[in-house]
Amino acid sequence: MLSRREFIQLCMSATVGMSLTEYLIPVMRSTFAQSKTTKAPVIWLELGSCTGNSVSLENAINPSMEQLLSEILDVRYHWLLNVAQGDDLTKALEDTVEKEAGNFWLIVEGSVMTADNGRYNEIFMRNDKMVTGMEAVMEIAAKAKYVISVGDCAAFGGPSAAFPNPGGAKGVWEVVKRQVINIPGCPAHPDWMSGTFTHLLLYGVPELDSYNRPLLFFSKTIHDLCERRQQFEDGIFADFPGGPGCLYKVGCKGPVTHADCPLRQWNHGVNWPVKAGAPCIGCASPHFPDGMMPFYNHLPDIPTSFATLNIKKISAGLVAFGIGGVGTHFAAAVLKKRIHKHYIKGTKPLETLPPETLEQAKQELNELTKQKNALLSITTKSDVKQALRHRKWWRRKLADFFYPKDKGGE
Amino acid sequence: MTKKTIFPVSRVHEPLRVDVEIQNGQVVEATVGATLFRGFENMMIGRDPRDAALFTQRICGICSTAHAISAALALQQAFGVLPTPNGQHLINMIFAGDIIQNHIRHFYLLVIYDYVKGPNMPPYSPRPEGDYRLPQKLNEELITHTKEGMLKAMRAHEMLAIFGAKIPMQQTILVTGVTEQATADRISAYASILHELMEWVEKVHLYDVAVLADYYKDYYTIGSSKGNMISYGMFPQPITGRREYASGVMLAKGEVQALDINKISEDIKYSWYQGDTMQRPQEGTTIPDRNKADAYSWVKAPRYAGQAFEGGPLARAWLSGKYQRGTGVMDRIITRAQETLKICQLAEEWLAQLSPGGPTHTPYTSVMQGEGVGLTDAMRGGLGHWLRIKDGKIDHYQIVTPTTWTFSPRDNQGQRGPVEEALLGTPVANTEDLVEVGRVIRSFDPCFTCAVHMIDAPEIPTMII
Numbered sequence: 001m002l003s004r005r006e007f008i009q010l011c012m013s014a015t016v017g018m019s020l021t022e023y024l025i026p027v028m029r030s031t032f033a034q035s036k037t038t039k040a041p042v043i044w045l046e047l048g049s050c051t052g053n054s055v056s057l058e059n060a061i062n063p064s065m066e067q068l069l070s071e072i073l074d075v076r077y078h079w080l081l082n083v084a085q086g087d088d089l090t091k092a093l094e095d096t097v098e099k100e101a102g103n104f105w106l107i108v109e110g111s112v113m114t115a116d117n118g119r120y121n122e123i124f125m126r127n128d129k130m131v132t133g134m135e136a137v138m139e140i141a142a143k144a145k146y147v148i149s150v151g152d153c154a155a156f157g158g159p160s161a162a163f164p165n166p167g168g169a170k171g172v173w174e175v176v177k178r179q180v181i182n183i184p185g186c187p188a189h190p191d192w193m194s195g196t197f198t199h200l201l202l203y204g205v206p207e208l209d210s211y212n213r214p215l216l217f218f219s220k221t222i223h224d225l226c227e228r229r230q231q232f233e234d235g236i237f238a239d240f241p242g243g244p245g246c247l248y249k250v251g252c253k254g255p256v257t258h259a260d261c262p263l264r265q266w267n268h269g270v271n272w273p274v275k276a277g278a279p280c281i282g283c284a285s286p287h288f289p290d291g292m293m294p295f296y297n298h299l300p301d302i303p304t305s306f307a308t309l310n311i312k313k314i315s316a317g318l319v320a321f322g323i324g325g326v327g328t329h330f331a332a333a334v335l336k337k338r339i340h341k342h343y344i345k346g347t348k349p350l351e352t353l354p355p356e357t358l359e360q361a362k363q364e365l366n367e368l369t370k371q372k373n374a375l376l377s378i379t380t381k382s383d384v385k386q387a388l389r390h391r392k393w394w395r396r397k398l399a400d401f402f403y404p405k406d407k408g409g410e
Numbered sequence: 411m412t413k414k415t416i417f418p419v420s421r422v423h424e425p426l427r428v429d430v431e432i433q434n435g436q437v438v439e440a441t442v443g444a445t446l447f448r449g450f451e452n453m454m455i456g457r458d459p460r461d462a463a464l465f466t467q468r469i470c471g472i473c474s475t476a477h478a479i480s481a482a483l484a485l486q487q488a489f490g491v492l493p494t495p496n497g498q499h500l501i502n503m504i505f506a507g508d509i510i511q512n513h514i515r516h517f518y519l520l521v522i523y524d525y526v527k528g529p530n531m532p533p534y535s536p537r538p539e540g541d542y543r544l545p546q547k548l549n550e551e552l553i554t555h556t557k558e559g560m561l562k563a564m565r566a567h568e569m570l571a572i573f574g575a576k577i578p579m580q581q582t583i584l585v586t587g588v589t590e591q592a593t594a595d596r597i598s599a600y601a602s603i604l605h606e607l608m609e610w611v612e613k614v615h616l617y618d619v620a621v622l623a624d625y626y627k628d629y630y631t632i633g634s635s636k637g638n639m640i641s642y643g644m645f646p647q648p649i650t651g652r653r654e655y656a657s658g659v660m661l662a663k664g665e666v667q668a669l670d671i672n673k674i675s676e677d678i679k680y681s682w683y684q685g686d687t688m689q690r691p692q693e694g695t696t697i698p699d700r701n702k703a704d705a706y707s708w709v710k711a712p713r714y715a716g717q718a719f720e721g722g723p724l725a726r727a728w729l730s731g732k733y734q735r736g737t738g739v740m741d742r743i744i745t746r747a748q749e750t751l752k753i754c755q756l757a758e759e760w761l762a763q764l765s766p767g768g769p770t771h772t773p774y775t776s777v778m779q780g781e782g783v784g785l786t787d788a789m790r791g792g793l794g795h796w797l798r799i800k801d802g803k804i805d806h807y808q809i810v811t812p813t814t815w816t817f818s819p820r821d822n823q824g825q826r827g828p829v830e831e832a833l834l835g836t837p838v839a840n841t842e843d844l845v846e847v848g849r850v851i852r853s854f855d856p857c858f859t860c861a862v863h864m865i866d867a868p869e870i871p872t873m874i875i
Contacts, residue, residue: 268564283579
């Protein structure tokens with residue numbers, strides 16, 4: 001069996017053309033063979049959703065959805081897949097909740113509709129009475145081992161909760177009083193789902209950020225990983241979606257969206273929006289969609305102590321002064337400051353994981369020593385001092401951003 | 411007489427409640443109701459019109475591209491622009507990928523377990539006993555095909571993503587085309603998956619459907635509708651705008667007539683919305699009212715010239731004049747499979763007409779005032795987006811989805827919706843599991859995530875990011 005550390009490296013190093021699940025199945029097989037674990041009983045509830053996350057999971061490949069069902073998840077209830085219908089199906093649900101209490105996973109797709117006491121979304125019948133999605137999720141979540149939200153709607157309300165939110169849609173965590181693991185995205189990438197499920201099965205709850213998203217997949221911004229990042233740095237911007245250059249000016253929300261789409265790509269690594277010339281719309285963000293619309297407008301103006309800057313002024317300035325590199329770095333820095341304030345409060349940068357064995361600790365120490373020697377050989381003493389001062393200043397800044405006084409219950 | 415309720419009906423997209431009355435082993439009365447309301451159209455008000463395609467496709471995870479295309483068509487009218495030839499072909503090819511995916515997935519994931527015994531594990535068990543007519547060997551063969559089918563549906567989505575960036579929820583469709591380039595490598599990648607799918611549909615999918623049709627001959631008559639068919643047409647061609655599937659309506663299997671969109675109206679007497687007057691999609695305004703007496707669904711009752719109509723592959727087949735066998739459960743399943751092959755062939759033709767490297771879109775700007783209607787057939791029937799732009803923002807948005815047509819409740823005159831009508835006379839062997847009722851319902855390929863409706867709201871303040 002893989003160590004947790006190796007598993008995380010595996011998840012984060014997805015390469016083009018290879019799906020995560022492709023690596024997972026052999027691992028799962030050997031784990032099951034050693035009878036260290038069994039398939040997890042799963043109740044999958046669809047509430048105020050579009051079924052997009054189920055369809056996305058059906059796009060999981062190597063293994064296919066069919067293998068996923070037979071080797072990783074023991075799906076007792078998912079009305080899109082169950083052969084039984086009506087009362088027989090409701091009975092299967094109730095049996096699982098009762099017999100597997102404390103053991104089953106509750107996976108929720110779609111937001112909880114709270115308007116009119118939840119009656120905008122009814123999902124089954126009990127004793128001839130309609131049961132609302134809100135009622136069911138509260139009741140079932142209390143008995144589940146893990147509660148997992150898939151898709152932006154279940155995680156944060158998403159499109160179902162777009163203004164003026166006629167159905168009173170809410171993210172699952174706002175309704176159930178317990179930890180909910182959020183796998184956002186519209187829809188969630190199959191790898192994000194299968195990777196998290198596997199982590200849960202083998203090692204328990206993965207490391208989460210303050211939005212309870214697995215850091216495995218949501219630790220960096222699209223912008224940081226983007227294949228058009230160099231064009232951003234060089235000040236080459238597309239004028240219209242589909243054009244060559246960075247798509248920032250035509251609305252890309254990559255700088256404020258945490259996900260690894262550029263690395264992982266979509267549908268078996270065939271493509272992903274920015275590669276196809278379409279600006280990122282920030283669908284994995286907690287602020288999707290209202291905070292990301294209009295989709296084709298660039299991120300908002302940046303107020304500074306000198307003047308209000310926006311991307312048009314910045315790029316005009318670049319042309320005028322020919323200081324492309326410096327200018328965009330400046331813009332990026334200011335922008336990031338604003339972003340930190342409003343978008344990613346509390347998102348922690350991925351910390352190095354503590355070594356699990358003595359061997360790993362030794363290796364790490366060796367690598368650190370090597371790095372230190374390399375650094376020492378190329379920097380003068382004063383440079384080192386300056387860097388240290390700088391780092392301390394940064395640390396304070398970072399601490400302010402990442403550990404705000406009031407976390408607002410998130 | 412026994413009254414029975416199936417809720418939830420499984421293997422459909424999102425919740426559906428069916429109430430049937432059974433007498434002498436036959437269904438004599440039926441009502442179908444959707445039990446989810448999200449109100450997407452209302453959310454559109456006050457937003458940037460350019461976002462309509464990307465936002466409205468979030469209505470549905472299985473037919474997302476249909477909504478994007480419908481919104482793009484409405485915006486073409488409002489902005490007064492047209493797609494480039496390459497752009498139009500690519501939009502059609504993206505749509506083709508999604509339809510092929512939908513049809514394959516519908517059969518191998520949702521429909522087949524009504525007729526074939528699945529593996530003995532959840533979610534395939536528990537299952538109702540009885541009426542699995544296939545011999546063991548054939549049963550096993552079809553189960554292996556379901557595994558292949560799920561992979562092929564995934565491949566169809568992969569094919570779509572070559573030009574659509576990602577799916578579900580493609581991201582490249584613009585008003586005048588797509589953002590992705592028609593480069594030679596992409597074209598050949600698309601072609602290679604397309605050929606693989608075409609061969610498989612021809613050899614395996616059509617065979618599987620024929621096997622079912624052979625063992626379940628009575629389902630040619632079970633689930634028959636009146637034969638009121640409607641289609642908005644789909645796949646417009648560049649420049650001419652001629653649609654590969656022509657639009658049309660047909661009353662009780664009669665003559666094909668031209669479609670007049672002004673004859674479309676919606677009734678809400680039996681839907682959970684305030685009021686009970688008939689409305690036109692151009693001006694419909696409604697407010698949810700979950701406590702309304704007599705109402706039993708969130709779906710409205712769209713009518714064409716006062717009549718209920720069925721859409722989807724069966725309707726398209728009838729309207730094209732190439733299929734006249736019947737309007738039962740098996741007819742729906744067969745025409746859906748035949749259409750899958752036909753769309754593969756059409757996509758191959760468009761591939762040949764693409765000019766590699768040619769412009770796939772032209773820049774456009776939004777307008778301050780404007781109106782537009784975007785009609786296209788989606789996988790399961792006619793889909794329409796009606797929008798009005800005022801002061802550069804969306805002022806009115808109304809969507810009439812395929813499932814509202816087929817799964818409509820009763821209208822103001824008390825006429826049943828097409829599915830309610832088709833359920834009448836369905837023989838029921840066991841009133842406990844009602845498998846026959848499930849079969850009829852699934853043959854329509856329902857999708858209630860689309861069954862959304864608008865309410866009027868005050869204009870929202872400028873979006874602050």
